[in-house]
Every structure is written in structure tokens, then in C-alpha cells.
Amino acid sequence: MTRPTMEDVAARAGVSRALVSLVMRNSPKVSEHRRRAVLEAAADLGYQPHALARSLASRTSNLVGVMVSDLRNAFFADVVEGMDEAAQAAGLELILNTGRRSAARERTALESLLSFRPGGIILLSPVLPAAAIREAAQRCPIVLVSRSSSIAGVDTVNDDGESGAALAVDHLVALGHRRIVHLDGGAAFAAGPRRRGYTAAMERHGLEPMAIASEHTDEAGAAAVRKLLNIFSPNNFPTALVCGNDFNAVGAMAALEEAGLRVPEDVSVVGYDNSSLAALRHVSLTTIDQPRTRIGELAVTALEQRLREGRTEPLRQRLEPSLVVRSTTATPRD
Secondary structure, eight states, X not given: OOOOOHHHHHHHHTSOHHHHHHHHTTOTTSOHHHHHHHHHHHHHHTOOOOHHHXXXXXXXXXXXXXXXXXXXXXXXXXXXXXXXXXXXXXXXXXXXXXXXXXXXXXXXXXXXXXXXXXXXXEEESOOOOHHHHHHHHTTSOEEEESOXXXXXXXXXXXXXXXXXXXXXXHHHHHHTOOOEEEEOOTTOTTHHHHHHHHHHHHHHTTOOOOEEOOOSSHXXXXXXXXXXXXXSOGGGOOSEEEOSSHHHHHHHHHHHHHTTOOTTTTOEEEOSXXXXXXXXXXXXXXXXXXXXXXXXXXXXXXXXXXXXXXXXXXXXXXXXXXXXXXXXXXXXXX
16 A cells, blocks of 8 residues: 555545645644644545655754664663653654764764754764764754763753762762762763762862773673772772762672672662662662753753754753762761
8 A cells, every 4th residue: 555645635635735735734824624624634544744755845844863872871761751842842853863872873873864854953972073063063953962062053951060970979978988989981971070070079078089990881880890899808898889870870789789799788879860760669779860851851942942043152051960869878887
């Protein structure tokens, strides 16, 4: 069976193809009687407007491309949920793909999104070089989430990572911890501010900072703990970990359990993001909250302002994080 077309809908409703097009674009120029007739004909035929065709035929596309850095990270799922709600309210449609934390694959994913001629693109924590982002911004508006930029055609939405990491250290110090290690986020652009915030807070408390190379994945969190187990004896093992993100923290806790160390009795663990994963009852992770859905909403709103309000100056939005205390932190045993 062939896909029904606008011509088929027009013939069924007894109207012109141009009128069908106006109805599908929600034009206020169509009477309620004719709108109802077109929509009933479309429903009878199973007609669905082709988003890409509308994009190619229109000077202003309602398509928004979204490239997710890591599909397994619950933080990005929460951000996309906020994007979806804002897009629905604005009459925009999202197209999603992923670069899987690889610069080469992200280039391919970005080109794929650009081929749809979207109204704009949102990149979630990309590892793309700045030159590739600058080039894409010459073709459509770009919004970066969890990454900063000075490119004029690019808007950014971030949290204050330095402040967030400092909140984690302050919480642990208040509980009595002194041997606090940071599992670094590696190449992730959010890792730099969090590392600086951890280091500054440790020095402010007169403590020696120590960062272990890691990444924002559960495998990297587990690997970092195994590295610590090779460095420290059970008697002087760190009493607390400030992890790069929640995903990293879950991997670290799994490795601690495998080594016979209890959380939080032996080692307290703090994550970052306050993703839906952290709130699960059996995880109950103390973490730093980023307002994930709000970040998604702000990213879509920034694009909508460029598309429909003609804003041209770059928008730099930074949200304040907060501490969420759950079950993975406690006073140190010693």
C-alpha cells in the first residue's frame, strides 16, 4: 500500500491541496468547518504530515535536532524529557541521534541532523572540536548543554560545576571526612569545572586534594576504585569519594562492594547530576542536583527565541546546583 498524500486528503475532503496544507500547518485562515473536514479525511486515510517534507518546503523549520552524548546516561534522558515538553508546547518536533562520546561519530551524527535542514540543533555534552561546532552554527542555530562556548551563533545552558563540586566536599567535611578523593570526569567538558571546584574546596579546608583519572561511565568508576585499591591499604583507604557523575558513582559503588567495602559505613560516595538513577531506592545516592528537565526546557526556549523572535546575541545560561543527601554518605568510621 502506498503512503497517502495531501492530494489524497484533498480529494477525500473535496477541497484544494493548498487548503490541506494550511490545515496541516495549523493556519488560522481556515474555517472550523473546513478544518474538521480535512482532519476527518486525513484520519480516514491514515495520513500523517511528513516532517522532513515540511522542513524542506518551509523557510522556517519546526524540526529540532538533538545529539545525545551517551544514551545510557540517565542524566541525558532527563534533559531530553524537559526538551520534549518544551518542544510540544512550542509546536516543535525533535529528532534524536547519538555520537557515543566519540568525536568522529559525533561529526557524522551532526551532519545527519543538518541534512534534515532543522530550525536548530541542541548538542548534549559534545566532544566535538570547537571548529566543527562553529561550522554548524553557520548553517543553523546551535545550543550547547553541559559545555561552554564563546561562538556568537551558539547558546549555552550549564550548571555551575565548581560550586556543585564544592558542595559535595563541604558536605563530606561536615560529616568528618578528611581523606576525600575525586574521580575525575576525564575528557568530558563538565569535568574541568567540577575538578577545579573539588580542588579549591579541599584546599579551603586545609586538606590534600587527590584526583583519580576516570570518565563519566560506570565502567570507569569501577576501574578508578580498583586503581585506588592498588594504591591504598585497607587501613588508610579514602573514607569518601566525590564522583564525576551519578553513572560514575554507581560503578564505583559496585567495585567497592566487590572489594568488601560497605557504602557508607566504610566509604561515603557522592555523585553528580541527581539523575533518575540516583533516586532509585536501592541506589539512594547522595548527589549534586542539576535541574535536568529545566535545562532541557531552557535549551529549547533558546532555539525558539532565535527562530521566532529573531534574537541574534548569544545566550549564556548558568544554573545553580544544590546538594541532595540520601543514603550513601555518613560519618567516617574512624
